[in-house]
Amino acid sequence: xxxxxxxxxxxxxxxxxxxxxxxxxxxxxxxxxxxxxxxxxxxxxxxxxxxxxxxxxxxxxxxxxxxxxxxxxxxxxxxxxxxxxxxxxxxxxxxxxxxxxxxxxxxxxxxxxxxxxxxxxxxxxxxxxxxxxxxxxxxxxxxxxxxxxxxxxxxxxxxxxxxxxxxxxxxxxxxxxxxxxxxxxxxxxxxxxxxxxxxxxxxxxxxxxxxxxxxxxxxxxxxxxxxxxxxxxxxxxxxxxxxxxxxxxxxxxxxxxxxxxxxxxxxxxxxxxxxxxxxxxxxxxxxxxxxxxxxxxxxxxxxxxxxxxxxxxxxxxxxxxxxxxxxxxxxxxxxxxxxxxxxxx
Amino acid sequence: xxxxxxxxxxxxxxxxxxxxxxxxxxxxxxxxxxxxxxxxxxxxxxxxxxxxxxxxxxxxxxxxxxxxxxxxxxxxxxxxxxxxxxxxxxxxxxxxxxxxxxxxxxxxxxxxxxxxxxxxxxxxxxxxxxxxxxxxxxxxxxxxxxxxxxxxxxxxxxxxxxxxxxxxxxxxxxxxxxxxxxxxxxxxxxxxxxxxxxxxxxxxxxxxxxxxxxxxxxxxxxxxxxxxxxxxxxxxxxxxxxxxxxxxxxxxxxxxxxxxxxxxxxxxxxxxxxxxxxxxxxxxxxxxxxxxxxxxxxxxxxxxxxxxxxxxxxxx
Ligand code: SF4
Ligand code: SF4
Ligand code: SF4
Ligand code: SF4
Numbered sequence: 001x002x003x004x005x006x007x008x009x010x011x012x013x014x015x016x017x018x019x020x021x022x023x024x025x026x027x028x029x030x031x032x033x034x035x036x037x038x039x040x041x042x043x044x045x046x047x048x049x050x051x052x053x054x055x056x057x058x059x060x061x062x063x064x065x066x067x068x069x070x071x072x073x074x075x076x077x078x079x080x081x082x083x084x085x086x087x088x089x090x091x092x093x094x095x096x097x098x099x100x101x102x103x104x105x106x107x108x109x110x111x112x113x114x115x116x117x118x119x120x121x122x123x124x125x126x127x128x129x130x131x132x133x134x135x136x137x138x139x140x141x142x143x144x145x146x147x148x149x150x151x152x153x154x155x156x157x158x159x160x161x162x163x164x165x166x167x168x169x170x171x172x173x174x175x176x177x178x179x180x181x182x183x184x185x186x187x188x189x190x191x192x193x194x195x196x197x198x199x200x201x202x203x204x205x206x207x208x209x210x211x212x213x214x215x216x217x218x219x220x221x222x223x224x225x226x227x228x229x230x231x232x233x234x235x236x237x238x239x240x241x242x243x244x245x246x247x248x249x250x251x252x253x254x255x256x257x258x259x260x261x262x263x264x265x266x267x268x269x270x271x272x273x274x275x276x277x278x279x280x281x282x283x284x285x286x287x288x289x290x291x292x293x294x295x296x297x298x299x300x301x302x303x304x305x306x307x308x309x310x311x312x313x314x315x316x317x318x319x320x321x322x323x324x325x326x327x328x329x330x331x332x333x334x335x336x337x338x339x340x341x342x343x344x345x
Numbered sequence: 346x347x348x349x350x351x352x353x354x355x356x357x358x359x360x361x362x363x364x365x366x367x368x369x370x371x372x373x374x375x376x377x378x379x380x381x382x383x384x385x386x387x388x389x390x391x392x393x394x395x396x397x398x399x400x401x402x403x404x405x406x407x408x409x410x411x412x413x414x415x416x417x418x419x420x421x422x423x424x425x426x427x428x429x430x431x432x433x434x435x436x437x438x439x440x441x442x443x444x445x446x447x448x449x450x451x452x453x454x455x456x457x458x459x460x461x462x463x464x465x466x467x468x469x470x471x472x473x474x475x476x477x478x479x480x481x482x483x484x485x486x487x488x489x490x491x492x493x494x495x496x497x498x499x500x501x502x503x504x505x506x507x508x509x510x511x512x513x514x515x516x517x518x519x520x521x522x523x524x525x526x527x528x529x530x531x532x533x534x535x536x537x538x539x540x541x542x543x544x545x546x547x548x549x550x551x552x553x554x555x556x557x558x559x560x561x562x563x564x565x566x567x568x569x570x571x572x573x574x575x576x577x578x579x580x581x582x583x584x585x586x587x588x589x590x591x592x593x594x595x596x597x598x599x600x601x602x603x604x605x606x607x608x609x610x611x612x613x614x615x616x617x618x619x620x621x622x623x624x625x626x627x628x629x630x631x632x633x634x635x636x637x638x639x640x641x642x643x644x645x646x647x648x649x650x651x652x653x654x655x656x657x658x659x660x661x
Binding site for chain 1: 465
């Protein structure tokens, strides 16, 4: 691990150089003051105090629609009805200004897409082609609970470089080989002063102490799955849920997808689109039977998966990084912290 | 506001105790500033959980379709109109309901407030004409009037249209006429500009369908966009034609039924102004048929009813 000093000019120049070598994504302020990752190099230091982007950056590795195969149904073609992979070129990309919770989320999603048994080439190739240049959080939101959900405001998991704000410059913590390469390209090579390590440590403690919300999941782990599943609180707690799926779409750790064919004329595309356990169609059988027929059953699935099944299956914590997006954007104020408390009590 | 809350709690308690209803559907306190959570109360002892304030913009009529039990429900002007609409459309029976009417003091627009405050909001308190917004580093007082949801600004029916008991005195309705200036502006555009306007507006749509799911009119067991055999609308996020198809068709399904309660827009995570479509249809219903949805349970809905003197100029 190496520490570099990056002053304002170096930062801007670096962003430009990264833009020329990678497909660079940066957080850009939108008209309504929200932020979104866009392909640009016009990064503005003054805007980097942003809390987090409205949508998580998961779509940069796992797009909402991924075209996987193509085919033709034209009987005159010798390729008729043969499905062929669409060879996607995974250009090198970099995400500059990703928050630590979001970069940690990729490690959680990886457990699903890259296993001994199954390897998802689309996700893996795209993930490998991505360099993560994170930005530590000095002023977390009151809905951030990352420190009790696999991450923290200065967490380094999944990052190649961590940038720490220091006045109007940055200290860059180079964490991986990929990070070294990016720092070299960006020209961020000035060694940081020796006291940086302790300064960062202090800043980190300060940021962590500003995290005002937390969850406990320890008891959930030991609870009997069926007991939790059949608990009486679900109907009441999930009553308000309109099953809109917003929480899953904005969540960095929700990974479910649905495979669809779309044919226009005689040309077909097989694609996968984001899906959500909140939707009735998610579990609808061909027979018309739906094992999760009621709204509360679908809401229960989301929380059981994130907080119980995932813990049981992978033995490595919950499937959540505490980014707080689902809390902020749920139209009817279903709050995962509240549900978690009830499940854990 | 405090009187409203105590009255709501009192009535709810009474009807639960008397066995007039099995549950009361209302709002409970939210976990964030400017949020409330729809809830149901089963026991008279729990009625203290019910609240009401300027953050109760979600339309509770959305929770009625298909319910079998006897229900007490808190209804603002727009909720009551959607309840009337659901009764006419046979989705719930009038006899099943005990409607606690709340003459509405208009709802606060969370997005507008956040936009103007610019930092994270940690607390919001409202009085009759002011809202005080607090953040970690500052505090600001706004005129309540400047912070209202757009649909509430033009609302003509703040008093509930049907109710069994009121939680507050009826108020004087606005005497302005529904002008639909916003609709006229879009109507005045060339068709190309209009297409671009809507394309731009919908480009951020992630097709979560929260707008539909928050809408009390959208109760179809399977929405046309979810139909899979045959599949009517493509599902990818890339195809903007499919996105437009969803929005335009959904709006048409709400023609003559929409009460402009604003739940769709409130629910959208992307802040898309989906009411632009339904407003156009509401304006047409008003202009051509002098029709506003959900004002009574005595009339058939606009579009399942034919009158010989109906506007017909569009038939060419
Ligand atoms: S929890 Fe909230 S955001 Fe998630 S599906 Fe339910 S209503 Fe939508
Ligand atoms: S469940 Fe909610 S808080 Fe957790 S990672 Fe997903 S969006 Fe963030
Ligand atoms: S539309 Fe009218 S009745 Fe409905 S919340 Fe707004 S002001 Fe109240
Ligand atoms: S709620 Fe918003 S993002 Fe979701 S489908 Fe409706 S308009 Fe699109």
